[in-house]
Amino acid sequence: MLLAGLSLALAIGGGAGSVWLALEKAPPFGAVRAGPWVAFPSAGSREADPYSRARFARQGGIPLGRSEGIAFTAGSDSQGRALRRDCTYRIEGPMPAARFWTLHAADAAGRVLPPFGRRRAALHSRMVLRFSDDGFLIVVSPHPAPANWLAVTGEGGMRLVLTLYDTPVASGARLGELTLPQIARTGCDG
Structure with missing residues (x-):
């Protein structure tokens, strides 16, 4: 009886642990990289893997469909150094064709950073x-x-999120050839 209970607890605990690992720590499938920027173009499509769908549902996010746009996230600069809020960065370079785009800074959990006075x-x-x-x-x-x-x-730390709306990039055509703006660190406080 004790052995059966121990086996059951181990099986349930191992299963729950593997699900947590897949949702929280494992990198999502189908990543597209352009310098420090990374996107998951299939996240809002029927081709999305079940772990990506569960990750978005757990975070309360709604991924963009391929006809709507694509979101790129950068957690490091173009030199591979982690982005920090006490540093200054220059973002410059070509922007892919899009009807509209947004750029915002977020914390590690993906929440938009609080405003600086009245400036978002x-x-x-x-x-x-x-x-x-x-x-x-x-x-x-x-x-x-x-x-x-x-x-x-x-x-x-922080992340930068660049979202391109109504763009041919979202359809997946030529994603491997995509060039996005560079992120260069120019200095840090302290």
């Missing part, structure tokens, strides 16, 4: 100042910066 930790394509060649520079920093400033607050 988010920008979008219609508010960004551009150069004459249609390029742009965004400064991500806890300190005010001229032009396109993405204000970050607090301490610890």
